[in-house]
Amino acid sequence: MRFWTWITRLDWGLASVGAGLCLLAMMLITVISVFGRYVLGMNLIPGSYNVVERVLFPLIVFWALPLAHREDTFPRLGFISEALPPRGRGLVMSVVLTVETVVFVALLYYTGVFAWDGYVEGRQAQIGSDYWPIYPVLVMVPLAFGLMLLEMFRQLGQNVIRAVTGRP
Template sequence: MSENSPDLEDDTGTYESGLPGFLGTIDEVIAKTEAFMLAVGVILMAINTCVNVIARYVFGEGLFFSGEINRILIILITFAGIGYAARHGRHIRMSAIYDALPVKGRKVLMIVIALFTSLVMFFLCYHSFGYIETLYSRGRILPALGFEIWWIYIWVPVGFAITGIQYLLTAIKNFTSKDVYLSTGVVDGYADTESEV
């Protein structure tokens, strides 16, 4: 594989939505928010873990709140990450039937998949909100940090909602364009991944 392969997507650049007008603006705002949350979450988790390990070896005991902070950050990264993966067409998919279809068949199937996945994400968003209401009513608190536990689960319905919106936008993109899109900015296809040995 050459160093400058134009076929491979580069996630290090600025994201540009493939949607027109207002939908494109919404898509770009969500993309920037997700990228920021993921970057900050991973950096904070790395710092927290390193500081905890150093404290354990230098002072004989780790930070009492480190585990709870990492728990919060794992939830944040997981549920911000599902929308990010959907936006970049990076979710695992089984494509044997899909790949065997002609372009029109793939387009129809992709629209059905995107709409169904969007519905599932909104369904999970609704039920995760109900779970947060249950946690809120119980009044449980985090032992080390001392604030109510329901706060750390706010990211769950937010992540499901963002992912649902992303799949809905993918369905709209497929309705309005001639190509087949895995997400609003990723055209269906396989990059040349052969390498010389």
């Protein structure tokens, strides 16, 4: 139980604190850039669009995914099963979650390989006139998919138990 509490806190922290700070940074960068461009007639933050596009926006999306899946706000395939009795619901949800799990295992594998290759090759993103390493952002994608898979495995176990026992 302590493990799942820690995972829940990690999901919540990434989504609320991490994505929230990225959103705040995105808003500040936008306001400062617009102020500089239209009031002062100069670019105050060179490469601000690249920072938002290549760093902040992907972090917001991938840090929020695990929590969205955990809280059932992520689009799901099992909405039809709500009308079934507990045993049928558990069976349908087990099949759906198995398919989703296979898809996300493939996503985890390929994004992990891509992130590792980005680290090994030293991939960089152009931010203004400088180049920044992009692997810290790339590693967040497999992390998000890994957290989603943990939750899927937990839900799959619950649905198998529901299918076998018929408990709601």
